[in-house]
Amino acid sequence: MKTKAVRMYGLDDLRLETFDLPEMKEDEILVKVISDSICMSTYKAVKQGKNHKRVPQDVDTNPIIVGHEMAGVIVKVGKKYEGQFLPGQKFSLQPALNYKGSPFSPGYSYPYFGGNATYNIIPPEVMELGCLLVYDGDSYFGASLGEPMSCIIGGYHANYHTVTGKYEHIMGTKAGGDLIIMGGAGPMGLGAVDYALAIDNRPKRVVVADISDDRLKRAARFITPERAKAAGVELIYVNTAAYDDPIAHLMSLTGDKGYDDVFVYAPVKVLVEEGDKLLAKDGCMNFFAGPTDHQFNAPINLYHVHYSNTHIMGSTGGNTDDLKEALYMAANHLINPSVMLTHIGGIDATIDAIMDLPNIPGGKKLIYNHIDMPLTAIEDFGKLGENDPLFKALHERVEKHNGLWNAEAEAYLLKYFDAEA
Incomplete structure (x- = not known):
């Protein structure tokens, strides 16, 4: 043949x-x-x-x-x-x-x-x-699109939180928590928002931060705050370029508590720095974007790592179970x-x-x-x-x-x- x-x-x-x-x-x-x-x-x-x-x-x-x-x-x-x-x-x-x-x-x-x-x-x-x-x-x-969706799903499963007084990790994003996607108005970010609205342990609030009005408008057209509200999630799109102090504005959306889960979806040093600053106590930042520079790095606040139990990790790709989940959810129109x-x-x-x-x-x-x-x-x-x-x-x-x-x-x-x- x-x-x-x-x-x-x-x-x-x-x-x-x-x-x-x-x-x-x-x-x-x-x-x-x-x-x-x-x-x-x-x-x-x-x-x-x-x-x-x-x-x-x-x-x-x-x-x-x-x-x-x-x-x-x-x-x-x-x-x-x-x-x-x-x-x-x-x-x-x-x-x-x-x-x-x-x-x-x-x-x-x-x-x-x-x-x-x-x-x-x-x-x-x-x-x-x-x-x-x-x-x-x-x-x-x-x-x-099951494969790229499985990468997104893998990131959600790879995040983790801890239990005070116990050596125990609870895998996955925090149910009822605050979640932010930095550089999130691109294709993978949209997939991540779509998935957040469909999972059982969905957050109470999802913030999508980007610097492009066009990308944000497109995102809001396809995944509306009204649809998110129907799923019990507050969805907020933010152009951080419009603020002199974007960190202060993003923190204010959580009542200055910070974010339980931070996803960095672009390999940009300033996004990593901002993501670290946005972490709540026991917050988890997932550096999802893959850089091509082998020396890519950014400073993080180790004081908060020690005293506020913040944690930084990365994920790339999804495993076969993640792909099975993606295919099931797509076939059943859950995503x-x-x-x-x-x-x-x-x-x-x-x-x-x-x-x-x-x-x-x-x-x-x-x-x-x-x-x-x-x-x-x-x-x-x-x-x-x-x-x-x-x-x-x-x-x-x-x-x-x-x-x-x-x-x-x-x-x-x-x-x-x-x-x-």
């Missing part, structure tokens, strides 16, 4: 090619990859080439398929996994394999297994580790991962989207592998629809869902290009 895929040959070397997949073995699974959302980690890998720890040294002669936030449908199941998986099932997967200590993972390391391809052969280690997951939702994008999405495109748009990812505004970019379409901002569908019937139809379906990408729009797009599974 032939597949069409974006392959990496080394530093800044991506190529869209059609080639033959090898014959599937009895311990492998053949899948049709419908969608893949582009991760900044892919951009970083392309910018490092074989210097990236997950990229094989022979990538120049044995190229790998990029992309790891994939979803699709199972086509054929090898004999070993017959009955456990069935043709026609939707799937997602946990890309952080860590198989027998190997750093290799899809999107970085495999010649026939990655998200930016029409067809893949999933190797046996994925099934052995329980990383191939069946998805019961009504869309593919919900499964593709809406599409709040992270701002652009849609076809496989022909993948290379340019990856190479220019830091300069493309907005949130997550979603690629549909079986269509050809320029990477297009969802907010531009209306204007484009004045002359293009496809975008007119997509705009109508998006507007029915408050401007968000949705299962109805996805189904229309796939049918239009005859790309249904």
